[in-house]
Amino acid sequence: MTRTPVNVTVTGAAGQIGYALLFRIASGHLLGADVPVKLRLLEIPQGMKAAQGTAMELDDCAFPLLAGIDIFDDPNKGFEGANVALLVGARPRTAGMERGDLLSANGGIFKPQGAAINAHAADDIKVLVVGNPANTNALIAQAAAPDVPAERFTAMTRLDHNRAISQLAAKTGAAVSDIKRLTIWGNHSATQYPDIFHAEIAGKNAAELVNDQTWLSDEFIPTVAKRGAAIIEARGASSAASAANAAIDHVHTWVNGTAAGDWTSMGIPSDGSYGVPEGIISSFPVTTKDGRYEIVQGLDVNEFSRARIDASVAELVEERDAVRELGLI
Ligand SMILES: NC(=O)c1ccc[n+]([C@@H]2O[C@H](COP(=O)([O-])OP(=O)(O)OC[C@H]3O[C@@H](n4cnc5c(N)ncnc54)[C@H](O)[C@@H]3O)[C@@H](O)[C@H]2O)c1
C-alpha cells in the first residue's frame, strides 16, 4: 500500500445506511481497489456507542485498504482533512411535522456541518448529501461553506437513476448494462422526472422502443418517483442497502468518470442550464472525468419533459425560498 490514504467522512455512521455503506467503502468500492481509505465517522452523542460497534466490526473484516477509523461527535473534528464527505445523517420527518419544521431541523445539522467543512476539510473536498431533503440540505451546507467551490456540493439522485434503469430494463427485457443516457431531473422527491427520451437501449432510442405513452406517464414515472415510499411501506423502514449502493455509485462515478457514450444523474448547483435557476441544487444529466463533472448540453426538451422538469424545479425553488426565510442560506 503505497498511496496516501484518502480521508472519507461519513455522517450518520450508526444509522441503517451507514451500516450498509461503511463496509463497501472500506473494501474499496467507493474509490477503487487500489485506494486506501481512512474512515472518519461522525455521529451525535447518542449514536457514538453504536458507531463504535460498527467500527469493531470493520476492524474484524481486516480490510487491506482500511488505514484507520476514528469516531467523533464534533463536526469540526469529523471533517478535519476530509477528502470525501458523505452526509447521510439527517433528521427524519416524524408524525405531525410540517415541511418547514423538517427544513428547519435539518438546517440545524447541515449549516454547522457546512461551516465545519469550510474550516477543516481538505482543499479537494467532494461532498455528497444523502440525508433528506437531500437537494436543499446540500444547498444549506454549501451556503455555509463560502470558501469551498460551490460545485463540490452535490445531492444524491443516483438511487432514482438506478431505479429508473431497473424499471426500464424490466419493461423492455433488456439487460441493465444495455441502458445508457437515462436522466433524472429536478428534486429527489415525488416530483422528480425520470426522462427516457434521450435514453438508449443497446443503441436504440428507449422512448421509441417502448412506444407506450400510458406506461410512461401512469406507470414508469410514478413508480420511480414514489419508489422510496413503496420501500418504506414494504420494509417498514426506508431504503438502506440500495441507498448506500447509490452513494457508492455517485462518488465512484464522480471520481473515476462516466463511460464513453454514457452519462449519469447528479444533484448539482445549477449554472442556469435548461432554464433551471442558477444556484439551486437540481438533478441533471452529467458526464464526469478526472474528478469533475459537466452538464450534458444541447438535449432537446420536449413539451412533456419541460412541464415535468419545471414542476420539480418549482418545488426546489420553494424549498430554497423557505430556507432563505429561515435564515439558513
Ligand atoms: N437521497 C436518497 O436517495 C436517499 C435514499 C434513502 C434515504 N435517504 C435519507 O438518508 C438519511 C439517513 O437514512 P438512514 O436510513 O440511515 O437513517 P437512520 O435514522 O437509520 O440513521 C441516521 C443516523 O444519523 C445520525 N445523525 C442524526 N443527526 C446527526 C448529526 N447531526 N450528525 C451526525 N449524525 C447524525 C443518527 O444518530 C442516526 O444514527 C435519511 O434522511 C433518509 O431519508 C436518502
Ligand SMILES: O=C(O)C[C@H](O)C(=O)O
Ligand atoms: O427516506 C425516504 O423518504 C425515501 C428515500 O429518500 C428513498 O428514495 O428511498
